[in-house]
Every structure is written in C-alpha cells, then in structure tokens.
Amino acid sequence: MAIGWKRICCPIDFSDPSREALRVAVDLCAAFGAELTLFHSYQLPGYTLPEGSVVASPKMLQELADQAEAHLQEWRAVAEGMGARNVRVAKSVGEPASEIVAFAREQQQDLMVVGTHGRTGLRHALLGSTAERVVRRAGCPVLTVHPEGKARAT
Ligand SMILES: Nc1ncnc2c1ncn2[C@@H]1O[C@H](COP(=O)(O)OP(=O)(O)O)[C@@H](O)[C@H]1O
Ligand SMILES: [Mg+2]
Known part of the structure; x- marks a missing residue:
C-alpha cells in the first residue's frame, strides 16, 4: 500500500458528529495498523471588566482539566468498544482549531x-x-465525516 498512515488523530468535542468521525477513524486505524489519538481542546472561562480581567481560579483550572480527562477516558473506552486497539488521549487549553493543528504538527500525525x-x-x-x-x-x-454518513442521499 502506497499510503502509510501510522498515526491518526481524531479531534473530539464529545458531540454526536465527532462520535461518527471516531467510528471512521477507528476503521482506518484497523485498516492501516495505525495508532489512534483522541484529542480534545478546551477554553478557559474568563472575561474582561473595566476594572480588569476575571480569570479562573487554580481550583477551577484543575476541575476543568479533570473533567476533560474523564471525558477523554470515557471516549477511549468507546473507541475500544468500536474495535480500536492502540488508543492514546491528549488534551490542551486554547482555541480548538489552533490547538488541533499545532498538536497534529508537533505529534507528526499522518491524518x-x-x-x-x-x-x-x-x-x-x-x-x-x-x-x-x-x-x-x-x-x-x-478527512471530514458527515454525521448522517451513508444515509445521506446526496
Ligand atoms: N474543542 C474541540 N476539541 C477537539 N476537537 C474539536 C473541538 N471542537 C470541534 N472539534 C472537532 O471538529 C468537528 C467539527 O466541530 P465544529 O467545527 O466546532 O462544529 P460546530 O460549529 O457544529 O460546533 C467536531 O466533530 C470535532 O471532530
Ligand atoms: Mg464547535
């Protein structure tokens, strides 16, 4: 096979459409013998007031990180239930698209x-x-996966 995808990344926001994408990612990993990485990025609550900016407390930061980690672990189990064998999870804080693109570059993801x-x-x-x-x-x-997938007429 000419294409050698060995590292496949599935960025997830824990939505139904991302679950459909995960299904495809799991099948591709099986086909290519690739490692699957589930990646989630989240943004911190914060806002600016005339007096200055309000940012999350260290306790809140930890809670957000713990929550993201717990969801990722749940979705790792979902991926394994779909047949994935080699699943990693990763998360980061920031604007999702930038974080996803940077992660894929740094971790040398193939797809x-x-x-x-x-x-x-x-x-x-x-x-x-x-x-x-x-x-x-x-x-x-x-690869973009439409949530209705094969059921779609056009
Ligand atoms: N915060 C996020 N972390 C990781 N992946 C994400 C995140 N947000 C979106 N994605 C990925 O991008 C896909 C499209 O989501 P998005 O463009 O945000 O659509 P919408 O505008 O409907 O929220 C998701 O199915 C998921 O694969
Ligand atoms: Mg979104």
Whole structure:
C-alpha cells in the first residue's frame, strides 16, 4: 500500500458528529495498523471588566482539566468498544482549531478525522467553524465525516 498512515488523530468535542468521525477513524486505524489519538481542546472561562480581567481560579483550572480527562477516558473506552486497539488521549487549553493543528504538527500525525459539525451543529453551514479552520490550516490530510454518513442521499 502506497499510503502509510501510522498515526491518526481524531479531534473530539464529545458531540454526536465527532462520535461518527471516531467510528471512521477507528476503521482506518484497523485498516492501516495505525495508532489512534483522541484529542480534545478546551477554553478557559474568563472575561474582561473595566476594572480588569476575571480569570479562573487554580481550583477551577484543575476541575476543568479533570473533567476533560474523564471525558477523554470515557471516549477511549468507546473507541475500544468500536474495535480500536492502540488508543492514546491528549488534551490542551486554547482555541480548538489552533490547538488541533499545532498538536497534529508537533505529534507528526499522518491524518486527521473530524466531524463536519460539532456541538453547535448549524446544519446549514457546510462545515462547522472548527472543522473549517482545521481543513484550512492543517499540515496533514483531513478527512471530514458527515454525521448522517451513508444515509445521506446526496
Ligand atoms: N474543542 C474541540 N476539541 C477537539 N476537537 C474539536 C473541538 N471542537 C470541534 N472539534 C472537532 O471538529 C468537528 C467539527 O466541530 P465544529 O467545527 O466546532 O462544529 P460546530 O460549529 O457544529 O460546533 C467536531 O466533530 C470535532 O471532530
Ligand atoms: Mg464547535
């Protein structure tokens, strides 16, 4: 086989469309004998007031990190239930698209599999905003998976 995808990254936001993307990523990993990495990025709550900016407390930061980790572990089990054998999880804090693209570059991922949509789920948009930014900026091929997949007529 000419294509040698050995590291496949599936960025997830824990939405149904990202679960469909995960299904495809798991099948591709099996086909190529690739390692699967589930990646989640989250943003910290914070806002600015005339007096200055309000940022999350260390306790809150830890809670957010723990929550993200717990969801990632749940989804690792989901991936294994779908047949994945070699699953890693990773997370980072920041604007999701930038974090996804940077992670894939740094970790030398060969392919990314993302949902066309995510939690916002504006069905009239061809691609969600994160998916669009990832497709534009990624250093590796990006496969976009429509949540309705094969059921779709066109
Ligand atoms: N915070 C995130 N961390 C990792 N992957 C994400 C994140 N947000 C979105 N994605 C990925 O991008 C896909 C498309 O989501 P997005 O473009 O945000 O759509 P929407 O605008 O509907 O939320 C998701 O199915 C998922 O694969
Ligand atoms: Mg989104």
